[in-house]
Amino acid sequence: MDPAPVGTRRQRAGEASPATDAAGTGAPAGAWGVAVGLRDHWAGEVTGDLVGRPVHLAGWVDTVRRHGEHLVFVDLRDRSGLVQCVLDTGTELRSEYVVAVSGTVRRRPAGTENERLATGAVEVAVDAVDVLSEAAPPPFPVRGAVEADEVTRLTYRYVDLRRERLQRNLRLRARVVSALRQAMEQQGFTEVETPLLWTPTPEGAREFAVPSRLQRGSFYVLPQSPQIAKQLLMVAGVDRYFQIARCLRDEDLRADRQFEFTQLDVEASFVTQDEVLGFVSEAVRQAAVAATGTAAPPIERLTWSEALDRYGTDKPDLRFGMPLVDLSGIFAGTSVGALSAPVVKAICLEGGAGLGRSRLDGLVARAKALGARGLAWFRVLAAETDERDAGAERTGAGGAHADGAGPGASRRLDSPLARHLSGPETAGILEATGASVGDLVLVVADEHQLACSVLGQLRLDLGRPPVGNGPPRYVWVVDFPLFEGRDEEGRLVAAHHPFTMPHPEDLELLATAPERVRSQSYDLVLNGWELGSGSIRIHRADIQERVFDALGIPPAEAAERFGFLTGAFRYGAPPHGGFAVGVDRLVAILAGEENIREVIAFPKTQSGGDPMTGAPKPLAARALAELGLAGRVRRPDTAGTGED
RNA sequence: GGACCUGUGGUGCAGCUAGGAGUGCACGCCGGCCUGUCAAGCCGGAGGUCGCGGGUUCAAAUCCCGUCAGGUCCGCCA
The missing domain is CATH 3.30.930.10 (Bira Bifunctional Protein; Domain 2)
Structure with missing residues (x-):
């Protein structure tokens, strides 16, 4: 027997970085620990060097391929991957049955190897199968990438979690949290737990209230963050504190927001802002390395006002361009009412001149929904080629010409507003935005904050790549x-x-x-x-x-x-400062997930429910009475008449 | 509090614009055949209040109103 294959494998692979294993399970090579109990090996690690050896495996039946009574292939799955088992007697195995098998590893017959499988060169010739649990057919396929409806997934979360995607995400999350913890410890931080039953701090996020049984009518709240507790720890001389802290906020849910979420919470004494950023940078860097196996890029830096001016938001996505351009100077004394405002800003959508009128109307509506007075659009077309320009004549729009100072042919603007622009205004738009023929320029004239935020949102609408891209x-x-x-x-x-x-x-x-x-x-x-x-x-x-x-x-x-x-x-x-990193969001992005539900074992729906448990549920009257809440129950027939 | 999208056998979709019998595809499930498959194959079968309620109509999965659930977003998240 080989009681400790883990160390030898890690050595053989020679991997200093936690690169993921060949089976694609998202785990560092050899991370499964020693196989004990009903198994002495992991399914995903049954490879050529075990040929001729007896193995005991345990896990779930992934697929059964039956070739009559005397040849049955069963893919046995555990968290490490799968291996093909061959049975020579008819059995009643079905998908998702839980089984333990014992047999001998043998090389597959020539020509029947499966290169797509880490264990595809070998198979297990089974001499005994023990059905540990039978299983009803799962409500949705465990194998494959097709996603079932959200309610179904959450109702049977234990089945959903069995699937490759979520298994991988859970393990990635564990590696990230472990790396964060190690990085903070290496930097001399002490992990301290703070209370979940805290005191109301009426400011900031809405808090979850917890009624006190011993002091009826009084309440604890669940902390929206350990903010005040960690500052008290600084007064206490802890000096460098961190915690992988659960935080709770009773606010509406979003793709990146759950009621309860996890933060790497950090606070340090006698430090400058740059030193705090340094501690956090190091933790995030190590987490990214642990998750992806590749070095994280250096963290860039922007001031808040730069971010707002150039990207229209305090959380800019720098993976793509389309920066906001300031046209306020150009339109300072304009006679065009629609563009007369304290601030005039623009973005340029490359190739956007081809957008049809309904699409443009949609953008205008979007801008108005975001609070802007309006949105001006200008197609950038080649001058003196009117007849061939898409839509220019059909829309009846006027054209204003300007000899482009920028690259390429001379350009003109096509827009209902274009003929109202002065020559310098037209030239100014083209020059400031650097727009080329075929582009679309979008302009918002408004108060500074609004002009920036509206264009910032349109920039995201029109240019943002998917979460994991780039x-x-x-x-x-x-x-x-x-x-x-x-x-x-x-x-x-x-x-x-x-x-x-x-x-x-x-x-x-x-x-x-x-x-x-x-x-x-x-x-x-x-x-x-x-x-x-x-x-x-x-x-x-x-x-x-x-x-x-x-x-x-x-x-x-x-x-x-x-x-x-x-x-x-x-x-x-002491002087002190700190930071908190949203772990769910960090893990989601590192995992390429658009929604933090995919990196949380048991998340809630957007309406705050848990389809699996049925939570939240009414409490029995007796329980309410014990908490001193009985008098506050609003029954449907008395709604609106009870005390509030 | 608001906007938009979605809801059709166990699962994923199509059907809806233009009303005409629960029509179709893929997977799964059940049974049969099958000794080298690997998303096995072949043959057969079962499985549906078309989310729910109301309306229009001779006739509604389809059109209209309401409602519930899920999702995305705005508000909210010091």
């Missing part, structure tokens, strides 16, 4: 503003959270022009997904008071809501 582009977005807009009562709203340290150069603006104050906060963005965010925190009472003041939070209210944090700061708070 080399990943990591980018730090830094210098976020401290505040973003105002609430209904005209009070400033914290962009990150109220403990974020203002940029040192902008401290004086707090009282005079708070909207212009930058903060020491930063986001990590991967392929247009916000992977996480962080900041340097305020540790000085005087600065904190000035920020609370700017936020319109009176001292008494601040003490009531955050007293246990500011109180702790009185006893010696």
